[in-house]
Amino acid sequence: MFRFILFVLALSFVLAGATWLGVEQSYFRMPTFTFEIIGFLAFANIVGYGLVERRLSAHPQDFVTIYLGATVLRLLTFAVFIALVIWLSPESDKENTLLFLVSYLLFTVLEVVALYVRNAQR
16 A cells, blocks of 8 residues: 555656646646646545555455446546536636546556556465
8 A cells, every 4th residue: 555655646746747847848738726636636546545455355356346336436526526626717627627637547547557466466
């Protein structure tokens, strides 16, 4: 779990740095909720991974059910979050949404790889 948290924090810094670099190079405008989006997704993935890992320790045969349940809960939470971000900052909705989608994709890939490695070690 500690290693996963370190990877999530490293990915968070990479995303923030890549966003800053893209803005400095004038590739796009700065999303108004850059750090909130990255922080929320990092926190949600750490909590979600911890819950899935804990449930898998108790019931490893229910991997698909546990992971799908966590994914549905996460998607509903993320939908409310991004709707709130768009509602609070309609002038920067494209930038915020793009950052959210790219961050969500990268954090999800990280989580899937971590769960795969964890299950492969069993």
